Amino acid sequence: xxxxxxxxxxxxxxxxxxxxxxxxxxxxxxxxxxxxxxxxxxxxxxxxxxxxxxxxxxxxxxxxxxxxxxxxxxxxxxxxxxxxxxxxxxxxxxxxxxxxxxxxxxxxxxxxxxxxxxxxxxxxxxxxxxxxxxxxxxxxxxxxxxxxxxxxxxxxxxxxxxxxxxxxxxxxxxxxxxxxxxxxxxxxxxxxxxxxxxxxxxxxxxxxxxxxxxxxxxxxxxxxxxxxxxxxxxxxxxxxxxxxxxxxxxxxxxxxxxxxxxxxxxxxxxxxxxxxxxxx
Ligand SMILES: NC(=O)c1ccc[n+]([C@@H]2O[C@H](COP(=O)([O-])OP(=O)(O)OC[C@H]3O[C@@H](n4cnc5c(N)ncnc54)[C@H](OP(=O)(O)O)[C@@H]3O)[C@@H](O)[C@H]2O)c1
Numbered sequence: 001x002x003x004x005x006x007x008x009x010x011x012x013x014x015x016x017x018x019x020x021x022x023x024x025x026x027x028x029x030x031x032x033x034x035x036x037x038x039x040x041x042x043x044x045x046x047x048x049x050x051x052x053x054x055x056x057x058x059x060x061x062x063x064x065x066x067x068x069x070x071x072x073x074x075x076x077x078x079x080x081x082x083x084x085x086x087x088x089x090x091x092x093x094x095x096x097x098x099x100x101x102x103x104x105x106x107x108x109x110x111x112x113x114x115x116x117x118x119x120x121x122x123x124x125x126x127x128x129x130x131x132x133x134x135x136x137x138x139x140x141x142x143x144x145x146x147x148x149x150x151x152x153x154x155x156x157x158x159x160x161x162x163x164x165x166x167x168x169x170x171x172x173x174x175x176x177x178x179x180x181x182x183x184x185x186x187x188x189x190x191x192x193x194x195x196x197x198x199x200x201x202x203x204x205x206x207x208x209x210x211x212x213x214x215x216x217x218x219x220x221x222x223x224x225x226x227x228x229x230x231x232x233x234x235x236x237x238x239x240x241x242x243x244x245x246x247x248x249x250x251x252x253x254x255x256x257x258x259x260x261x262x263x264x265x266x267x268x269x270x271x272x273x274x275x276x277x278x279x280x
Contacts, residue, residue: 008032008075013084015042017185021229059110079132087191092149107154131173139255176239181252184226
């Protein structure tokens, strides 16, 4: 493909997991990829090529976002995948305001700030039916589970942002929500890191046993059910390449099953199932 006509996509959070898998899946599909990460060293192992730019980007820093926009000025950037995010877990009554704020700064405020910063470039470059804004939310943007309040809330907010943006600009640039179920990535390791002193805080509370059970269950579930980042990336690629992409892409059978169960079951039954499975 002639260099000047190559379409480029910028992806946030490419140091691991879905973001990293997206880089190779998109390159294989003849996209140019602006792979971004907070620490440029995390992108060093990506195979070099004319179809790759490595750019430093922390979605919570206006300065970092502005530098990334400048780095993309010479590219025909037509699409953005807002993938960066992490999970702040913990029983809501023990969560500190700063933990909730930090969760929203990355998963919600950062996502919108990046979108607003790159939208003018995408508008300028995209041919008809080519532009794309893709938000990676979660099945936890459709339903809430215990002990994941900050994360549930952030992903519900991402759904609302995508729905609103779609109403505002969707006829010009399609806005697609991607809602994965469990994916085997660094997500769960990062989650433990984001706890801080939470294991200390739960000691002696009704959540101590619940959290221990939760961890055991999550580990088992992750081992049994989690899909690969590559599989998730291939689903997201469809949102980039289809002429008329769907509004929402649910990834993983358990995400579809849980969404269906919540929709059809009486609320009291749904809550009973969740409380019981978490030992609450
Ligand atoms: N894994 C799952 O089961 C699952 C399920 C549903 C939805 N998701 C969503 O999928 C997306 C990707 O997650 P993943 O599973 O691939 O997890 P991951 O392997 O932990 O990747 C998350 C990425 O987000 C980046 N990130 C975090 N904070 C950032 C910031 N302030 N600025 C820029 N980048 C930042 C991380 O970079 P660092 O290395 O610098 O921290 C990392 O590259 C997330 O939005 C997550 O919520 C995941």
